Amino acid sequence: MKNIKLIVLLIIGVTIASCSSDYLEITPDSGITADSYYQTADEVETGLISIYDAIQGVNSTDTDDNHAIMYEFYLTEMRSDNTRTKSQEGEAAQFEFYTVQATNGIVADYYASFYSVIYRANIVLENLDVVDDETTAAAFEAEAKFLRAYAYFNLVRLFGDIPLIDRVVSPLETEVQFTRVATSGVYDLIVSDLTTAVAGLDNTYTTRASKAAAQTMLAKVYLTLEEPNYTQAQVLLEDVMVSGFSLMPDFNDVFYSERNNEIIFAIGYENASSNDSQNFSAEWMNGVGRTSGVNYVTTDAVTALDTYGGDRTEYSYRIDPSQTTQNQVIKYLPNGEDGGTNGKTFINDATLAGNDWIVLRYADVLLMHAEAILAGGTQTTNINALNSFNEVRNRAGLADDADGTITKDELLLERRVELAFENHRFFDLLRFGKAESILSTFSTTNGLEYSSSDLLLPIPQREINLSNGVMKQNPGY
Amino acid sequence: MEKINKYKSAITILILMVMISVTSCDSFEYELPEANSKEDLTPPEANFSAAVTDDYLTYTFANASTSATDYMWNYGDGNTSTGVDGVNTFPAEGTYTVTLTASDKLGVESISSLEVVVVEPEEPLAIVPKILNPSFDEPGDDGKYTSPWVDSNLGKTIQISTSSSFVGTKAAKFPNISDARVAYQKDIAVTPNTDYIISYLYSIETGDASSITVSILGGTVTSPDDIAGATLKSHTGTVQLGKTPFESVDVSFNSGSNSTISIHIENTGTATGYVEEFTSSVIE
Numbered sequence: 074m075k076n077i078k079l080i081v082l083l084i085i086g087v088t089i090a091s092c093s094s095d096y097l098e099i100t101p102d103s104g105i106t107a108d109s110y111y112q113t114a115d116e117v118e119t120g121l122i123s124i125y126d127a128i129q130g131v132n133s134t135d136t137d138d139n140h141a142i143m144y145e146f147y148l149t150e151m152r153s154d155n156t157r158t159k160s161q162e163g164e165a166a167q168f169e170f171y172t173v174q175a176t177n178g179i180v181a182d183y184y185a186s187f188y189s190v191i192y193r194a195n196i197v198l199e200n201l202d203v204v205d206d207e208t209t210a211a212a213f214e215a216e217a218k219f220l221r222a223y224a225y226f227n228l229v230r231l232f233g234d235i236p237l238i239d240r241v242v243s244p245l246e247t248e249v250q251f252t253r254v255a256t257s258g259v260y261d262l263i264v265s266d267l268t269t270a271v272a273g274l275d276n277t278y279t280t281r282a283s284k285a286a287a288q289t290m291l292a293k294v295y296l297t298l299e300e301p302n303y304t305q306a307q308v309l310l311e312d313v314m315v316s317g318f319s320l321m322p323d324f325n326d327v328f329y330s331e332r333n334n335e336i337i338f339a340i341g342y343e344n345a346s347s348n349d350s351q352n353f354s355a356e357w358m359n360g361v362g363r364t365s366g367v368n369y370v371t372t373d374a375v376t377a378l379d380t381y382g383g384d385r386t387e388y389s390y391r392i393d394p395s396q397t398t399q400n401q402v403i404k405y406l407p408n409g410e411d412g413g414t415n416g417k418t419f420i421n422d423a424t425l426a427g428n429d430w431i432v433l434r435y436a437d438v439l440l441m442h443a444e445a446i447l448a449g450g451t452q453t454t455n456i457n458a459l460n461s462f463n464e465v466r467n468r469a470g471l472a473d474d475a476d477g478t479i480t481k482d483e484l485l486l487e488r489r490v491e492l493a494f495e496n497h498r499f500f501d502l503l504r505f506g507k508a509e510s511i512l513s514t515f516s517t518t519n520g521l522e523y524s525s526s527d528l529l530l531p532i533p534q535r536e537i538n539l540s541n542g543v544m545k546q547n548p549g550y
Numbered sequence: 551m552e553k554i555n556k557y558k559s560a561i562t563i564l565i566l567m568v569m570i571s572v573t574s575c576d577s578f579e580y581e582l583p584e585a586n587s588k589e590d591l592t593p594p595e596a597n598f599s600a601a602v603t604d605d606y607l608t609y610t611f612a613n614a615s616t617s618a619t620d621y622m623w624n625y626g627d628g629n630t631s632t633g634v635d636g637v638n639t640f641p642a643e644g645t646y647t648v649t650l651t652a653s654d655k656l657g658v659e660s661i662s663s664l665e666v667v668v669v670e671p672e673e674p675l676a677i678v679p680k681i682l683n684p685s686f687d688e689p690g691d692d693g694k695y696t697s698p699w700v701d702s703n704l705g706k707t708i709q710i711s712t713s714s715s716f717v718g719t720k721a722a723k724f725p726n727i728s729d730a731r732v733a734y735q736k737d738i739a740v741t742p743n744t745d746y747i748i749s750y751l752y753s754i755e756t757g758d759a760s761s762i763t764v765s766i767l768g769g770t771v772t773s774p775d776d777i778a779g780a781t782l783k784s785h786t787g788t789v790q791l792g793k794t795p796f797e798s799v800d801v802s803f804n805s806g807s808n809s810t811i812s813i814h815i816e817n818t819g820t821a822t823g824y825v826e827e828f829t830s831s832v833i834e
Contacts, residue, residue, distance in 0.1 A: 304742045307807035445807075446743045450674075451604070455743045457806065509610045510603060513635075524634045525612030548597065548614035 111200035114209050120200065121213060124193040124220045125281065128340050130186060132350050132425065134363045136178050141186035142340055142430055143353045145496050146368050147179045148231055148530060153498040154515040155374045155489075159359070159366035159399055171516060171523040173530060175550045181533035184232070187224040194221035195241045215273025219282040219290070222266035223432075226294060229259045230500055233529045233547060237262060251540035253532075260298060267291040271309075276316060279332045280341035280429065285313045289337055289433045292441055297504050307445035310438055313337070314461075318435040320468045325388040327434065329409045337433040344408050344427030354407040354426040359395045361407070361417045362424055366393075370400035373515060374493060382490045383469035389493050391416075402494040405430075431495060436465050440488050443479055452480045465491055481505060503528065524549065594618035596652035596662035598636070606670050611636035611648065618652035618660065626666075640668045676741040676832045679748065679811065684828035686710055687718030695720055698735055703772055705732025705816065714793040714824045716751050722825040724762065724817035733825070736770040736812040740805040745833035748803075748813070751796040751826040752787045760819020761788045766801055768808035777814060782806065786818065796826060802833065 101109075111117055130141030147168055150156045157169035167173045173180065197217040204210040221239075228235050234253040239262060242249055270287035277283065288309040295306040321327045321335045332339065343349040355362035357369075370390045378386045393399040394416035406412070407423035439461040446458035454477055463473045465487065474483070485505050489498055502508035508528055516523030526549025537544050597614040613621060613634050623636040626646035631638075640646055649663040682698050683690065690697025695710045699722065708731045711723035724731050740746065752762045765784035771777055783803035791797075805811065817823045 304807055304809055307742065311807055448743070453743075456804070457743065506601065509601065509612070509635075525610070526614065526634075528612075546616075548616055 107196070111196075111203055114204040114206065114213075117197060117200055117204055117213055120193065120197045121216055124190055124197065124217065125340065127186065127190040127193050128220070128224075129342065129349065129351070132347065132352050134352075136182070138182075139186035139189055140182050141190070143351050144179055144183050144186075145227075146353060146494070148183055149496040149499040150368060150494055152527075153502060154371060154511065155493060155498045156368045156402070157371055158364070159369045159393075159396070160364075165364065165367050170521050171512075171527040173527070173550075175531040175534040175537065175546060177531070177533075180530050181535055184228070184533050184536070187228050188238070190224040191221055191238055192241070194218070194224070195238065199241050211273045215270045215287070216282045218266035219270035219274065219287050222263045222270065222294075223290060225259055225263050225266075226290065226297075229256050229263070230297070230503065231530050232532060235259060235532075247540070248543070251536065251543040253544060257299070260294065263294055264291070267294060279336045280339050283338065285316050285318065286338035286433055288313050289438055289441075292438075292445070296441060296444060297500075301449060303445045303448040307442065310442045310445060313435075313438050314442065318438070320435055320439075320464065322468065324385050324469060327436075328388070328404050328428070328431075331429050335435045336429075336431055337435060337438065339429040339431045341429050342427050344421060345425050346427075347425060350425040350427055351430065352424045352426065353430075354405045354428050355423040357402050357405065358407070358412060358423065359393050359399075359401070359417050361412075361419070366399070366401070368402055368494065369393075370402060370494075371519075373519075374489075375400055377486065378490055378493060381486055382493075383466070383471040385469045385490055385493075389490075404494050436468075436491050437497070439465050440484065440491065443484055447479065447481060447484065450481070452478050454478050462487065526550070590654075590656060590658065592617040593658045594652045594654045594660045596650045596660040598648075598650050598662060598664065600648065600664055600666050605639070607642075607668060608637065608639040609648075609666060609668075611638070611650070613650070613652075615650065615652040615660070615662075618654055620653045620655075622651040622653075624649040624651070640666075643668050643670060674741075676744045677739050678832055679738045679740050679746060679830040681738060681748075681813065681828045681830055682735065685715075685718050685826055686720045686722050687715075696722075696733075699733040699815075701732070701734040701736070704734050704774055704777075704814070705730045707731065708733045708815075711824055714753065716796045716826045722815070724815070724823045724825070726760070726820045726822060727817055728820070729817075731817065733815040734812060736810070738811050738813070740808065740811050742805055742807055742809055744805050746803055746805060746830060747800050747833060748828065748830045749798065749800045750828045751798055752789075752823060753793055753796045753826075754787070754790040754819070754823040755821045756790055756792050757821040758819065759788070760790060760817065760821035760823060761786045762823040762825060763787075763816055763818050764799070764801065764825070765814040766803050767812040767814055768806060769810060770812050771814075780812075782808075782811065790821065793824065796824075 111120060128142050130143045131138035147165060151168040158166045164177055164179060167177055194217040197213060201210050201214055204213060234255050236250055236252055237254040237259055238249060267287050267290055270282065271284060271291060274282055274284040274287055276285050292306040292309040295302040318337060319334050321333055326333060327335050342351045352362055356364050356367050359366045378389055382389060389404060390400050391403045393401045394414060405428045407419055407426040408421045410419045412418055442461040443458040446455045447453045458479055459474060459477060462479050485501060485507060488501050502511055509525055512523050529547045531547055531550035532544060537546055595616045599612050599614060600609050602609055621632060621634060623631045625638040625648050627640050629638050646666045647663050648666050649661060651659055651661050653659040686695050689695050696707050700707050709723040709725060711721045712719060715721040722733055748766060750764060754760050754762060763784055763786045765777060766782045767777065767780040768782050769780060771780050783801050785799050785801050787797055787799055789797040815825055
């Protein structure tokens with residue numbers, strides 16, 4: 074009996090000793106959790122790649138999916154004087170009429186998509202401590218911060234004051250999720266993230282973050298700030314200009330020879346892959362995608378391109394072969410196919426298109442270089458500005474600037490015809506301080522309902538509702 | 551007959567009812583009943599911002615009011631308007647108080663005003679580079695005439711000649727290349743993207759072929775290796791007529807993206823050279 078007591082005591086002793094916290098908080102071995110997944114540098118890199126997945130968006134027609142950059146043209150080009158829907162009705166037409174409702178699903182889609190990008194970037198930043206190699210860790214940090222800054226830069230220009238999430242937050246932390254931070258505070262994070270990105274990246278990739286991409290984006294941020302930093306922007310752009318990029322001799326090749334020497338940063342897509350293809354190319358055609366046709370070219374943009382586009386005009390838009398009163402964008406024809414005689418017969422599935430979406434390209438750099446030298450003035454005769462400006466014009470088959478003086482209006486126009494339908498126009502109008510005058514005239518001419526409060530989109534009503542009164546709507550909605 | 555009477559009475563009742571409702575309408579239209587009425591939790595709040603256009607006299611006003619339906623703009627110069635957004639061309643420079651009155655259909659008003667200072671923008675003047683101790687005649691805080699032309703990272707300190715000078719009594723002296731003496735002045739403020747001329751005088755003693763190189767550098771450098779990359783413009787003078795006949799040089803350059811420049815001077819030969827009297831100006 075004595076022995077049995079001893080044995081029992083021993084067993085109890087052993088059991089107590091083995092009860093460490095690991096024993097109580099077991100990691101499930103039949104599944105992966107966010108807390109347990111990130112253990113090695115390779116796993117953190119998969120987290121990085123998933124940020125690009127969030128920017129790509131889900132190629133579906135389901136309104137519950139995040140479509141991210143595939144829907145960006147609705148919020149930018151279609152809200153400028155460049156494009157509209159073909160049918161001019163429905164939720165998508167709210168943009169061109171300047172009657173966007175707080176309940177607009179496309180706005181909510183984009184908002185959720187880019188906060189998803191931010192969330193995924195924060196996940197990577199939170200798990201950098203498992204990366205042992207310091208150089209790799211610094212590169213990962215730079216890449217995640219570039220993408221986070223990119224998301225915030227888009228959101229802050231579209232929505233104004235927005236919640237600033239710079240770490241992984243739990244569902245219960247509602248205050249930080251719904252407190253709108255002033256744009257200046259958002260820009261502080263953007264500048265700091267991009268500065269880190271410039272220091273930690275190199276120019277290996279075009280469909281992933283690169284140093285040149287970070288420099289170009291930071292330059293654009295400097296030009297956009299309420300108090301622009303023109304000199305810093307110029308220094309960054311001049312650095313990009315000696316980094317080996319060049320204009321494609323043929324304008325059409327910019328869009329149809331992918332990842333070419335003019336591309337600084339693009340979101341990659343793969344043809345026929347349901348996971349990695351895009352559907353905006355199909356949506357821009359006549360009834361090929363889910364819609365009957367969106368991002369159709371306005372008469373205003375047709376006139377500008379016909380008059381000032383040079384060689385770019387024929388590669389930018391065409392008369393819709395199925396509906397000859399309408400004009401289509403042809404910079405992103407699905408997989409490069411023209412759709413046959415009716416413009417909508419494609420060999421490959423057009424809704425699973427593989428065209429990359431170009432975010433930054435070298436022509437943008439050159440025109441921003443001229444903009445940085447103009448430095449907010451009304452005109453410049455500076456030779457460096459003229460060289461950059463004329464390089465873009467010459468590629469389009471146009472002569473040098475006639476009088477050797479670049480005015481602000483000339484620069485804005487050149488950007489319009491060079492970068493038409495690439496989601497630059499709306500932001501350019503804002504940055505040049507021309508949105509109010511140009512859009513109100515455009516609105517009056519076409520019987521639209523523009524007012525200055527339309528320069529900011531509404532915070533999605535869903536967010537306002539979830540915030541329990543914490544979040545206030547933008548004026549005018 | 552009875553049927554018709556019934557109709558008549560029905561019509562009379564109807565007319566009566568209509569009359570009652572018409573008269574009673576007046577009585578409660580502006581007086582909501584106490585019970586079940588709700589306080590207006592979202593009264594109008596007026597707010598707006600002003601932005602100048604290309605014409606400095608014309609401003610656009612962006613309405614940022616909430617919960618309002620009607621607007622009254624008073625631009626403070628006698629002009630008014632009632633649209634959502636405002637635009638006004640002021641008669642002349644001055645300070646104007648622009649007032650927006652936003653109201654809703656309950657007649658609740660909110661007022662917001664903003665002072666707009668209308669001034670014609672001045673053409674920003676380019677900075678004229680200020681070169682310190684330009685003729686080597688002004689001693690620095692340390693009492694030395696070489697100040698502030700010294701940088702030990704780039705080369706040995708120059709000498710000061712008292713026997714050869716064009717203005718004042720002194721000039722910079724560069725014995726020869728083996729001595730590796732360098733004059734370097736940094737942090738000279740300039741306006742970016744502006745054309746400038748920097749002028750100076752030099753002379754070289756007769757003897758073996760020799761030259762004085764003056765380089766205008768963008769920003770600052772910390773090592774001799776960086777000089778070539780930072781050079782905006784340089785001039786190598788080879789006129790070798792002795793101590794005193796000074797040769798005048800104009801170096802014109804564009805400041806590019808730099809907000810400061812530096813001047814770097816060295817002797818690239820074996821005969822002694824002298825440098826004097828720096829001046830700078832903006833090319834209009």
